[in-house]
Structure formats: C-alpha cells, structure tokens
Amino acid sequence: MAKITYIEHDGAEHVIDVKPGLTVMEGAVKNNVPGIDADCGGACACATCHVYVDDAWLSKTGDKSAMEESMLDFAENVEPNSRLSCQIKVSDTLDGLVVRLPESQH
C-alpha cells in the first residue's frame, strides 16, 4: 500500500492507503475524496481529475504523455506541477505522495 495525501482546495486533508496498480485518481474516487470527478473513468478524455503534485514528488510521478499534455494545456488553473491523476500509476515508490486539488475541475 502507498499512503497518499489528497489536500482539497479548502485545506481538508484525506490520507488514503492506495493499492499499487491503481491510479492516483482511482485512489481518490474509490474513497469518495471530494474534488476529483474523473468523469471519463481514466480514459484521459476529460481533465476532471486535475491535481497539483507536490514538487518533491514530481520526478517520481513520471512524464506526461502527449495526450495528457494537450488536455492540461486547456484545463483551468494549470501550473507547472499540474497532472491528470488518472495518468499516475501508484507504486511503492509513491508511498507518501502529496497532491493538492484545484478549486474546481472545470
């Protein structure tokens, strides 16, 4: 299990044990963490699972695909550390990961 901390825009923290193999998005949705809608269920089609990855973890979460890059390009409130959480696979190396959620997913 990897411990992942999801921090809502208002500061509310959710610390969740996520099974390796799931995505960071699935870890949130399956535990009803508010703020990650994931309309498309992980098909990289909607950009409603946008998160900010804590800088210390950026290198460990891997690279963005061209598809993710171009979806994020048009999402709102995008920062250099923005990712689509459905594209980050959880593994033991992400134990301790911290992600912050944007104000809205639209």
Next chain:
Amino acid sequence: MSAVESGDLNARVVIVGAGHAGGSAAAFLRQYGHTGPITLIGDEPLLPYQRPPLSKGWLKGEADAESLSLKPAEWYEEAKVSLRLGGVVTRINRADQTVTLASGEILPYGYLILATGARARMLPIPGADLAGVLALRTAADAELLKTALGEGKHLAVVGGGYVGLEAAASARALGAHATIIEREERVLARVACHALSSFFQDYHGARGVGFELNAGVEAFEGENGHVTGVKFADGRVLACDAVLVGVGALPNDELAKDAGLECVNGVVVDLEARTSDPKIFAIGDVSHRPLSLYERQFRLESVPNALEQAKQAAAAIVGRAGPAPEVPWFWSDQYDLKLQIAGLPFDADQILVRGDVAAARFAVFHLKGDLIQAVEAVNAPPEFMAGKQLIAKRTPVSVTKLADATISMKDVAA
C-alpha cells in the same frame, strides 16, 4: 421555509437504480454532508460500476469487476449506504412516500431518486430470442459477448452506432471477424455528420471490419436454439457466431409513469433534476432534462450527464448550491482513436472540418452563425477542450481562423 427549500441533511433518501447515476448520487450526498439514511436499490447483483469500459477494456480483458466498481464494498459500509442489490422496485406510492419492492417490502422515503437508466432496444423480428443474440448494457451482457468473441469467430453487429463500432473494434483486437449492419446508408447516421461517418467507416474497413449498409434485417437464423446467421431483407444470409444488437436504448420510465410523474421519452425534470413531484428526482439516462445552452429538453445517455444530475439532486436535497452547468460531452475509444465530443449539433447551419482527416487528427465543428454548437474531435484534445469552453461561454469565433489549423486553438479562442 420548507424542507425542500432549506435542504434536509437527515432526510431518508431512497435511490432506485444502482448504476453510475444512482451510485454517484449516494456518494455526492455523503460528500455534501448528508447524514440521513440512504438506501440504494439495484436490480443487478453488482455494486455500482462503470459501463463505458464494457465495450472496450472489459471485452479485451483489460478491466475486471473490481476495477469497474465505482467504490469498493467497504465504502458502502463505512458511508452507511444500505445496498439492496438484486432488488426490484415495483411501485412508487407517492401519497405515503414509500416504494414497494418485488419482495413485498415497503420502504419509506423523504426523497426518492430515480436512476433506473435505459435498456437496449431489441428488434421485434423472428429469432430475436435465440441464444447468441446479445445486447450490451450490463456486465452480464458483456460477459456473454466476451465468451462469444475469440480468434476466428464472427460477430455480426446490428446498428452502426458508437456501441457497435466500439464492440467491432474490440472484436478485431481479439482476432474475431466483425460485420456492421446498418439500416441507413452510413454508420453513425443518427449522431454524426457525413465526414465523421465516412472517416470511421474507412478506419474500421481498413482494419478488416465488414459493412452491410442500407441493409434491412429480416430475421436471425439459428440451429439448436443458437444463432447462426443474419437474414437480410433481400434474402441473403450472413453466417455468424453471435449478434450484437446496438440500435439504441429506451428509458426505464415505467415506474415513474405508473406513479403519474410527467414523462416524455424519459422522466421530465428541471435543472435540479426534480420531477413533477418535488420529493422525487430523476437522474441519468432515464431523465428528460433541460439543456439551457440549447433551449430545449433532451434525454442524454452519458456518464458526464449522470454525474452532473447526481450532483444536482444531491445538492438540492442537502440545500446547497447546485453544480456549475456543464456542456454535454461524450467520448469513444476505438483502436488508437480517441473521439471526444462536446455539445450537441442542434440548429447548426454550417459544418467545418479542421485538421487532417487522412492523418486521423481532426475535428468537426458544428456552427450556428459564429457560435460553436458542437465539436467532434478525433485525436484532437485542443479542439475538444477549447471547443467545449467556447460552447460553454457562447463566445463567437472567427470561422476563418477556426478553419485554419495552423492557427492554434488558443488563438482561435482568444
């Protein structure tokens, strides 16, 4: 102030239908701080799950029951959402605010959410009841279809809509043959423009999918109770091992009709997903909802719609502001194609293709004057994302700029 206006965090909520809409409504109620009892009744034996992968990843063995589930079983326990899987509601008793189950049990509600979905339209022709004549709405349907597919098998798909195209692509990935049979002269005839239809037809054709267009199906032929072929109106027979019927869906609105709720191709609701009875909501595929952007009522079959209405109903029940209105959107994955559609092409007077169709990277814009009504984007996320935002804001665009793919969508939108 009445409970309806102020919200009631302790109300007893009964949700009929445990699909994406029903399951999400329970989850949003808890997210919004609802503390009253929630009962979720579904006629399938499974926890609420995602249906879109059924025609894609599930058929190809890339998804399983656990990965499809919206939430794990423990979540329902922890969140105190009482599940009645395999439960069937036979009657809504509005006068005393109860529902009757097939078992005879009667459950009271403060608020009722109808999320009964839609069912596959079947063809009333000889042989429709043969084994191997399948629909694709549920995991059980998908399991039957999966067993029918495999190296060298032949799948006949009746109906060239998105479900049929996705299933054909999955069949090819599994080494099966697939033939798409369509009554109209082109696939996606009801839902897409000519440019997109012919693109998908060519793409599937190049990957070995056969087509029978302008083809009327007269009967399914069988041996020993199992389908063996599709008989066309002109007398020809196409041999096959299984048939997938994908000719649209019908709303499961009988309960609502019997209860006297207003129904027009689904249960009529307002922008809070409320039906003509203020204690009853209807969400997802079963609802006939207002689309403010297009100034009309429509029935949408999509996950984003199910989620949006689940939020509307949950927000109305707890008395918080509803979600921001969304542009209807859809997606489909076939082979290496990602199709993303935003908006609906109502009242469009011009169709504009931007990008390179031959390179499978383009978008079709449906315009009403200088307003974008809808965009269908194939492997073109910028067009989809920017198009969706322009539709939402009703921003006029320069049609000349939009037609020029060398001008970025950011500049078109600026």
